[in-house]
Amino acid sequence: MRLGKFVHAGILLIFIALSTSCSSKRMASQTEDSTSVASQTASNNTNGGLKAHADVSSTKADTAGKGRAEFRNKRDGSVELELQLSFPVMANKSVAVHLHEHGDCSDSGKGAHGHWNPTQESHGKWGSAQYHSGDIGNINLNSKGEGRIKLSSNRWTIGGDDKTNILNRSIIVHSGVDDYTTQPSGNSGSRIGCGVITAD
Ligand SMILES: [Cu+2]
Ligand SMILES: [Zn+2]
The missing domain is CATH 1.20.5 (Single alpha-helices involved in coiled-coils or other helix-helix interfaces)
Known part of the structure:
Protein backbone atom coordinates (compact mmCIF):
# COMPACT_ATOMS: atom_id res chain seq x y z
CA MET A 1 0.00 0.00 0.00
CA GLN A 40 13.22 40.91 -40.84
CA THR A 41 12.17 43.85 -42.96
CA ALA A 42 9.05 45.83 -42.18
CA SER A 43 7.20 44.54 -45.25
CA ASN A 44 6.95 40.99 -43.91
CA ASN A 45 6.94 41.99 -40.29
CA THR A 46 3.62 40.31 -39.63
CA ASN A 47 2.98 38.31 -36.50
CA GLY A 48 0.28 36.05 -37.87
CA GLY A 49 -2.11 37.76 -35.48
CA LEU A 50 -5.41 39.42 -36.18
CA LYS A 51 -6.70 39.62 -39.71
CA ALA A 52 -9.72 41.10 -41.41
CA HIS A 53 -10.97 41.49 -44.94
CA ALA A 54 -13.59 43.08 -47.15
CA ASP A 55 -14.87 41.75 -50.45
CA VAL A 56 -15.69 44.73 -52.62
CA SER A 57 -18.54 44.36 -55.05
CA SER A 58 -20.01 46.85 -57.46
CA THR A 59 -22.99 48.92 -56.49
CA LYS A 60 -24.12 49.55 -60.08
CA ALA A 61 -24.50 47.25 -63.08
CA ASP A 62 -22.92 49.72 -65.53
CA THR A 63 -19.69 50.01 -63.53
CA ALA A 64 -19.27 46.33 -62.72
CA GLY A 65 -16.15 45.39 -60.82
CA LYS A 66 -14.81 43.77 -57.73
CA GLY A 67 -12.02 43.91 -55.23
CA ARG A 68 -10.54 42.47 -52.12
CA ALA A 69 -9.06 44.26 -49.12
CA GLU A 70 -6.98 42.31 -46.62
CA PHE A 71 -5.90 43.76 -43.30
CA ARG A 72 -3.38 42.23 -40.95
CA ASN A 73 -2.00 43.22 -37.63
CA LYS A 74 1.73 43.83 -37.68
CA ARG A 75 4.20 43.16 -34.90
CA ASP A 76 4.77 46.90 -34.36
CA GLY A 77 1.06 47.36 -33.63
CA SER A 78 0.14 48.96 -36.94
CA VAL A 79 -2.27 47.44 -39.44
CA GLU A 80 -1.30 46.69 -43.02
CA LEU A 81 -3.78 46.86 -45.89
CA GLU A 82 -3.37 45.09 -49.20
CA LEU A 83 -6.05 46.14 -51.65
CA GLN A 84 -6.70 44.77 -55.12
CA LEU A 85 -9.29 46.22 -57.45
CA SER A 86 -10.63 45.18 -60.83
CA PHE A 87 -13.00 47.64 -62.49
CA PRO A 88 -12.59 47.15 -66.26
CA VAL A 89 -14.83 50.10 -67.12
CA MET A 90 -12.41 52.35 -65.21
CA ALA A 91 -9.35 51.21 -67.17
CA ASN A 92 -6.48 53.71 -67.30
CA LYS A 93 -8.10 55.91 -64.69
CA SER A 94 -7.57 56.64 -61.02
CA VAL A 95 -10.29 55.95 -58.51
CA ALA A 96 -10.66 57.27 -54.98
CA VAL A 97 -10.87 54.73 -52.17
CA HIS A 98 -11.86 55.45 -48.58
CA LEU A 99 -12.98 53.75 -45.42
CA HIS A 100 -16.46 55.00 -44.66
CA GLU A 101 -18.03 55.11 -41.25
CA HIS A 102 -20.70 52.41 -41.31
CA GLY A 103 -20.42 48.77 -42.31
CA ASP A 104 -23.41 49.07 -44.59
CA CYS A 105 -23.37 48.89 -48.40
CA SER A 106 -27.10 49.34 -48.86
CA ASP A 107 -28.63 52.00 -51.13
CA SER A 108 -25.74 51.78 -53.65
CA GLY A 109 -23.15 52.33 -50.94
CA LYS A 110 -24.83 55.35 -49.37
CA GLY A 111 -25.55 53.28 -46.27
CA ALA A 112 -21.83 53.55 -45.48
CA HIS A 113 -22.32 57.27 -44.73
CA GLY A 114 -19.34 59.64 -44.75
CA HIS A 115 -15.60 59.08 -44.45
CA TRP A 116 -14.58 57.39 -41.23
CA ASN A 117 -13.14 60.27 -39.22
CA PRO A 118 -12.72 59.28 -35.56
CA THR A 119 -10.09 61.97 -34.92
CA GLN A 120 -12.24 64.90 -36.10
CA GLU A 121 -9.75 66.11 -38.72
CA SER A 122 -10.25 67.68 -42.13
CA HIS A 123 -10.37 65.55 -45.26
CA GLY A 124 -6.95 65.34 -46.89
CA LYS A 125 -4.18 63.35 -48.48
CA TRP A 126 -2.99 60.28 -46.60
CA GLY A 127 0.01 61.22 -44.44
CA SER A 128 -0.49 65.00 -44.75
CA ALA A 129 -1.02 67.38 -41.82
CA GLN A 130 -4.71 66.50 -41.51
CA TYR A 131 -6.65 63.62 -42.98
CA HIS A 132 -9.40 61.23 -42.07
CA SER A 133 -8.40 57.80 -40.81
CA GLY A 134 -10.34 56.50 -43.82
CA ASP A 135 -8.60 58.65 -46.47
CA ILE A 136 -6.79 55.90 -48.35
CA GLY A 137 -6.63 58.01 -51.53
CA ASN A 138 -6.41 57.46 -55.27
CA ILE A 139 -5.50 54.16 -56.88
CA ASN A 140 -4.25 53.96 -60.45
CA LEU A 141 -5.91 51.31 -62.58
CA ASN A 142 -4.10 49.80 -65.56
CA SER A 143 -5.41 49.09 -69.07
CA LYS A 144 -7.42 46.17 -67.68
CA GLY A 145 -8.86 48.27 -64.89
CA GLU A 146 -6.75 46.51 -62.29
CA GLY A 147 -4.85 48.18 -59.50
CA ARG A 148 -3.38 47.41 -56.12
CA ILE A 149 -1.90 49.21 -53.16
CA LYS A 150 -0.30 48.29 -49.89
CA LEU A 151 -0.12 50.63 -46.93
CA SER A 152 0.20 50.54 -43.16
CA SER A 153 -1.26 52.75 -40.51
CA ASN A 154 -0.88 53.31 -36.79
CA ARG A 155 -4.36 54.83 -36.84
CA TRP A 156 -5.92 51.43 -37.38
CA THR A 157 -6.52 48.37 -35.23
CA ILE A 158 -8.44 45.17 -35.84
CA GLY A 159 -10.92 45.11 -32.99
CA GLY A 160 -9.30 47.79 -30.83
CA ASP A 161 -10.99 50.83 -29.36
CA ASP A 162 -13.61 52.77 -31.26
CA LYS A 163 -11.17 55.45 -32.47
CA THR A 164 -9.03 52.91 -34.29
CA ASN A 165 -11.17 49.85 -34.96
CA ILE A 166 -11.61 49.20 -38.69
CA LEU A 167 -14.06 46.32 -38.17
CA ASN A 168 -17.57 46.99 -39.39
CA ARG A 169 -16.49 49.98 -41.51
CA SER A 170 -16.90 49.96 -45.27
CA ILE A 171 -14.36 50.32 -48.01
CA ILE A 172 -15.80 52.45 -50.80
CA VAL A 173 -14.52 52.76 -54.37
CA HIS A 174 -15.51 55.94 -56.21
CA SER A 175 -15.95 56.73 -59.88
CA GLY A 176 -13.82 59.86 -59.62
CA VAL A 177 -10.53 61.12 -58.28
CA ASP A 178 -10.04 62.48 -54.79
CA ASP A 179 -8.70 66.06 -55.01
CA TYR A 180 -7.56 65.77 -51.36
CA THR A 181 -8.87 69.29 -50.76
CA THR A 182 -12.63 69.59 -51.12
CA GLN A 183 -14.45 69.06 -47.81
CA PRO A 184 -15.63 66.69 -46.58
CA SER A 185 -14.94 64.02 -49.20
CA GLY A 186 -12.51 65.24 -51.86
CA ASN A 187 -15.14 65.58 -54.61
CA SER A 188 -14.56 61.90 -55.38
CA GLY A 189 -17.69 61.17 -57.41
CA SER A 190 -20.27 58.43 -57.05
CA ARG A 191 -19.84 55.16 -55.20
CA ILE A 192 -19.21 52.26 -57.58
CA GLY A 193 -17.87 49.65 -55.18
CA CYS A 194 -18.45 48.74 -51.56
CA GLY A 195 -17.43 46.06 -49.07
CA VAL A 196 -17.86 45.69 -45.33
CA ILE A 197 -14.77 44.91 -43.25
CA THR A 198 -15.15 41.79 -41.13
CA ALA A 199 -12.74 39.85 -38.93
CA ASP A 200 -11.26 36.67 -40.43
CU1 LIG B 1 -15.34 57.72 -50.09
ZN1 LIG C 1 -11.93 61.91 -46.10
Whole structure:
Protein backbone atom coordinates (compact mmCIF):
# COMPACT_ATOMS: atom_id res chain seq x y z
CA MET A 1 0.00 0.00 0.00
CA ARG A 2 2.68 2.50 1.06
CA LEU A 3 5.01 1.33 -1.65
CA GLY A 4 2.21 1.76 -4.18
CA LYS A 5 1.79 5.40 -3.16
CA PHE A 6 5.52 6.02 -3.52
CA VAL A 7 5.48 4.53 -6.99
CA HIS A 8 2.56 6.69 -7.97
CA ALA A 9 4.20 9.78 -6.55
CA GLY A 10 7.39 8.90 -8.41
CA ILE A 11 5.59 8.53 -11.73
CA LEU A 12 3.82 11.81 -11.12
CA LEU A 13 7.12 13.57 -10.41
CA ILE A 14 8.68 12.16 -13.57
CA PHE A 15 5.64 13.29 -15.54
CA ILE A 16 5.82 16.83 -14.10
CA ALA A 17 9.57 17.00 -14.78
CA LEU A 18 9.07 15.89 -18.39
CA SER A 19 6.24 18.28 -19.12
CA THR A 20 8.12 21.20 -17.53
CA SER A 21 11.20 20.57 -19.64
CA CYS A 22 9.05 20.29 -22.79
CA SER A 23 7.27 23.56 -22.19
CA SER A 24 10.50 25.41 -21.37
CA LYS A 25 12.02 24.13 -24.62
CA ARG A 26 8.94 25.30 -26.48
CA MET A 27 9.20 28.74 -24.89
CA ALA A 28 12.86 28.97 -25.85
CA SER A 29 12.10 28.20 -29.48
CA GLN A 30 9.27 30.75 -29.52
CA THR A 31 11.69 33.39 -28.28
CA GLU A 32 14.12 32.49 -31.07
CA ASP A 33 11.31 32.70 -33.62
CA SER A 34 10.16 36.12 -32.52
CA THR A 35 13.73 37.44 -32.53
CA SER A 36 14.30 36.32 -36.10
CA VAL A 37 10.94 37.70 -37.24
CA ALA A 38 11.68 41.03 -35.59
CA SER A 39 14.94 41.32 -37.48
CA GLN A 40 13.22 40.91 -40.84
CA THR A 41 12.17 43.85 -42.96
CA ALA A 42 9.05 45.83 -42.18
CA SER A 43 7.20 44.54 -45.25
CA ASN A 44 6.95 40.99 -43.91
CA ASN A 45 6.94 41.99 -40.29
CA THR A 46 3.62 40.31 -39.63
CA ASN A 47 2.98 38.31 -36.50
CA GLY A 48 0.28 36.05 -37.87
CA GLY A 49 -2.11 37.76 -35.48
CA LEU A 50 -5.41 39.42 -36.18
CA LYS A 51 -6.70 39.62 -39.71
CA ALA A 52 -9.72 41.10 -41.41
CA HIS A 53 -10.97 41.49 -44.94
CA ALA A 54 -13.59 43.08 -47.15
CA ASP A 55 -14.87 41.75 -50.45
CA VAL A 56 -15.69 44.73 -52.62
CA SER A 57 -18.54 44.36 -55.05
CA SER A 58 -20.01 46.85 -57.46
CA THR A 59 -22.99 48.92 -56.49
CA LYS A 60 -24.12 49.55 -60.08
CA ALA A 61 -24.50 47.25 -63.08
CA ASP A 62 -22.92 49.72 -65.53
CA THR A 63 -19.69 50.01 -63.53
CA ALA A 64 -19.27 46.33 -62.72
CA GLY A 65 -16.15 45.39 -60.82
CA LYS A 66 -14.81 43.77 -57.73
CA GLY A 67 -12.02 43.91 -55.23
CA ARG A 68 -10.54 42.47 -52.12
CA ALA A 69 -9.06 44.26 -49.12
CA GLU A 70 -6.98 42.31 -46.62
CA PHE A 71 -5.90 43.76 -43.30
CA ARG A 72 -3.38 42.23 -40.95
CA ASN A 73 -2.00 43.22 -37.63
CA LYS A 74 1.73 43.83 -37.68
CA ARG A 75 4.20 43.16 -34.90
CA ASP A 76 4.77 46.90 -34.36
CA GLY A 77 1.06 47.36 -33.63
CA SER A 78 0.14 48.96 -36.94
CA VAL A 79 -2.27 47.44 -39.44
CA GLU A 80 -1.30 46.69 -43.02
CA LEU A 81 -3.78 46.86 -45.89
CA GLU A 82 -3.37 45.09 -49.20
CA LEU A 83 -6.05 46.14 -51.65
CA GLN A 84 -6.70 44.77 -55.12
CA LEU A 85 -9.29 46.22 -57.45
CA SER A 86 -10.63 45.18 -60.83
CA PHE A 87 -13.00 47.64 -62.49
CA PRO A 88 -12.59 47.15 -66.26
CA VAL A 89 -14.83 50.10 -67.12
CA MET A 90 -12.41 52.35 -65.21
CA ALA A 91 -9.35 51.21 -67.17
CA ASN A 92 -6.48 53.71 -67.30
CA LYS A 93 -8.10 55.91 -64.69
CA SER A 94 -7.57 56.64 -61.02
CA VAL A 95 -10.29 55.95 -58.51
CA ALA A 96 -10.66 57.27 -54.98
CA VAL A 97 -10.87 54.73 -52.17
CA HIS A 98 -11.86 55.45 -48.58
CA LEU A 99 -12.98 53.75 -45.42
CA HIS A 100 -16.46 55.00 -44.66
CA GLU A 101 -18.03 55.11 -41.25
CA HIS A 102 -20.70 52.41 -41.31
CA GLY A 103 -20.42 48.77 -42.31
CA ASP A 104 -23.41 49.07 -44.59
CA CYS A 105 -23.37 48.89 -48.40
CA SER A 106 -27.10 49.34 -48.86
CA ASP A 107 -28.63 52.00 -51.13
CA SER A 108 -25.74 51.78 -53.65
CA GLY A 109 -23.15 52.33 -50.94
CA LYS A 110 -24.83 55.35 -49.37
CA GLY A 111 -25.55 53.28 -46.27
CA ALA A 112 -21.83 53.55 -45.48
CA HIS A 113 -22.32 57.27 -44.73
CA GLY A 114 -19.34 59.64 -44.75
CA HIS A 115 -15.60 59.08 -44.45
CA TRP A 116 -14.58 57.39 -41.23
CA ASN A 117 -13.14 60.27 -39.22
CA PRO A 118 -12.72 59.28 -35.56
CA THR A 119 -10.09 61.97 -34.92
CA GLN A 120 -12.24 64.90 -36.10
CA GLU A 121 -9.75 66.11 -38.72
CA SER A 122 -10.25 67.68 -42.13
CA HIS A 123 -10.37 65.55 -45.26
CA GLY A 124 -6.95 65.34 -46.89
CA LYS A 125 -4.18 63.35 -48.48
CA TRP A 126 -2.99 60.28 -46.60
CA GLY A 127 0.01 61.22 -44.44
CA SER A 128 -0.49 65.00 -44.75
CA ALA A 129 -1.02 67.38 -41.82
CA GLN A 130 -4.71 66.50 -41.51
CA TYR A 131 -6.65 63.62 -42.98
CA HIS A 132 -9.40 61.23 -42.07
CA SER A 133 -8.40 57.80 -40.81
CA GLY A 134 -10.34 56.50 -43.82
CA ASP A 135 -8.60 58.65 -46.47
CA ILE A 136 -6.79 55.90 -48.35
CA GLY A 137 -6.63 58.01 -51.53
CA ASN A 138 -6.41 57.46 -55.27
CA ILE A 139 -5.50 54.16 -56.88
CA ASN A 140 -4.25 53.96 -60.45
CA LEU A 141 -5.91 51.31 -62.58
CA ASN A 142 -4.10 49.80 -65.56
CA SER A 143 -5.41 49.09 -69.07
CA LYS A 144 -7.42 46.17 -67.68
CA GLY A 145 -8.86 48.27 -64.89
CA GLU A 146 -6.75 46.51 -62.29
CA GLY A 147 -4.85 48.18 -59.50
CA ARG A 148 -3.38 47.41 -56.12
CA ILE A 149 -1.90 49.21 -53.16
CA LYS A 150 -0.30 48.29 -49.89
CA LEU A 151 -0.12 50.63 -46.93
CA SER A 152 0.20 50.54 -43.16
CA SER A 153 -1.26 52.75 -40.51
CA ASN A 154 -0.88 53.31 -36.79
CA ARG A 155 -4.36 54.83 -36.84
CA TRP A 156 -5.92 51.43 -37.38
CA THR A 157 -6.52 48.37 -35.23
CA ILE A 158 -8.44 45.17 -35.84
CA GLY A 159 -10.92 45.11 -32.99
CA GLY A 160 -9.30 47.79 -30.83
CA ASP A 161 -10.99 50.83 -29.36
CA ASP A 162 -13.61 52.77 -31.26
CA LYS A 163 -11.17 55.45 -32.47
CA THR A 164 -9.03 52.91 -34.29
CA ASN A 165 -11.17 49.85 -34.96
CA ILE A 166 -11.61 49.20 -38.69
CA LEU A 167 -14.06 46.32 -38.17
CA ASN A 168 -17.57 46.99 -39.39
CA ARG A 169 -16.49 49.98 -41.51
CA SER A 170 -16.90 49.96 -45.27
CA ILE A 171 -14.36 50.32 -48.01
CA ILE A 172 -15.80 52.45 -50.80
CA VAL A 173 -14.52 52.76 -54.37
CA HIS A 174 -15.51 55.94 -56.21
CA SER A 175 -15.95 56.73 -59.88
CA GLY A 176 -13.82 59.86 -59.62
CA VAL A 177 -10.53 61.12 -58.28
CA ASP A 178 -10.04 62.48 -54.79
CA ASP A 179 -8.70 66.06 -55.01
CA TYR A 180 -7.56 65.77 -51.36
CA THR A 181 -8.87 69.29 -50.76
CA THR A 182 -12.63 69.59 -51.12
CA GLN A 183 -14.45 69.06 -47.81
CA PRO A 184 -15.63 66.69 -46.58
CA SER A 185 -14.94 64.02 -49.20
CA GLY A 186 -12.51 65.24 -51.86
CA ASN A 187 -15.14 65.58 -54.61
CA SER A 188 -14.56 61.90 -55.38
CA GLY A 189 -17.69 61.17 -57.41
CA SER A 190 -20.27 58.43 -57.05
CA ARG A 191 -19.84 55.16 -55.20
CA ILE A 192 -19.21 52.26 -57.58
CA GLY A 193 -17.87 49.65 -55.18
CA CYS A 194 -18.45 48.74 -51.56
CA GLY A 195 -17.43 46.06 -49.07
CA VAL A 196 -17.86 45.69 -45.33
CA ILE A 197 -14.77 44.91 -43.25
CA THR A 198 -15.15 41.79 -41.13
CA ALA A 199 -12.74 39.85 -38.93
CA ASP A 200 -11.26 36.67 -40.43
CU1 LIG B 1 -15.34 57.72 -50.09
ZN1 LIG C 1 -11.93 61.91 -46.10
